[in-house]
Amino acid sequence: MNTHAHDSIRAVQWTGTHLRLLDQRRLPHESVYLDLDTAPETAVAIRDMVVRGAPAIGVTAAYGVVLSARHAWTRDPAHWRDAMQADLDTLAASRPTAVNLFWALDHMRRLMDRLPDGVDPTAELLLEAERIHHDDIEGNRRMGELGAALIEPGKAVLTHCNTGSLATGGYGTALGVIRSAYAKGLIPHVFADETRPWLQGSRLTAWELVQDRIPVSLLCEGAAASLMREGRISWVIVGADRIAANGDAANKIGTYGLAILARHHGVRFMVVAPTTTIDMEAADGSAIPIEQRGTEEVLELAGKRVAADGAGAWNPAFDVTPAELIDAIVTEKGVVAQPDQENMALLMGAKT
């Protein structure tokens, strides 16, 4: 029997008593799981990249709220909501760009407000976290179908970062489209950027694709222009951490450059993300907070200094691709071609 990565990889799990995370910092060579019991531990795991990828961060935060509720109810059943406040703030401060985190916290907070006083809220909150998790996987399957339908058979595609089972509730966004397209025989091969400085492409995307027996070639980001010039790919397919109301999309640093290269070479550019990644409060990309991470991530490789002593570094974790460089945004609610403020509002059911 073939083992498909998307069936077996569960980066985020509820054990019945604990939140269990696959430590993505140690992949692909070691599969180590961490069991977490508190919301502050969950926030640290998000910040330190044990779990990463916008939808997976959202799902994790929802389970973090469950852990918080359990402690709050034990400590102070009469004021469990107040007792959770510090935990909610800590979770919200873990990473700034992926809006799925804030979406999940808001969603859980709204449920907290509806729950009755005097009753342990843990079970209800757990049900909701599990629903968020389940809906994310369903949404990915749907996006897989919708995105694959845009791809004509024949050429390879290029992806960036990791948007697969590891980055989501399961299956993946951009990698979900790639999985579906490969299963339909539409794409023969996948090119994956290694994705400095965390190497999500080499360590995580390649690991997932190899397990699914989908042929993958890694490349340094700097090789993408030459790949396109050789006419070897039809689409660049990426995920997103936050999409603004006009369709500008923040994603892993380097995505913007790929979009410019794609337009120059007549390659199409697809962003795949659930509607929980869309932030209608952000008018355009300039309103999206971009996380700056520590300089050691650039100056070192696997914990070992590689840069010349005395050199500094600039390490933004994300960049913003302007909507006009995006050919399609694929969500679980449908595809937005040539995204702009009007068709994004239509998708989200908002008034223009």
Ligand SMILES: CSC[C@@H](O)[C@@H](O)C(=O)COP(=O)(O)O
């Ligand atoms: C489905 S994941 C979409 C994005 O979150 C992904 O492309 C990305 O940029 C992840 O960044 P990371 O810093 O690894 O959390």
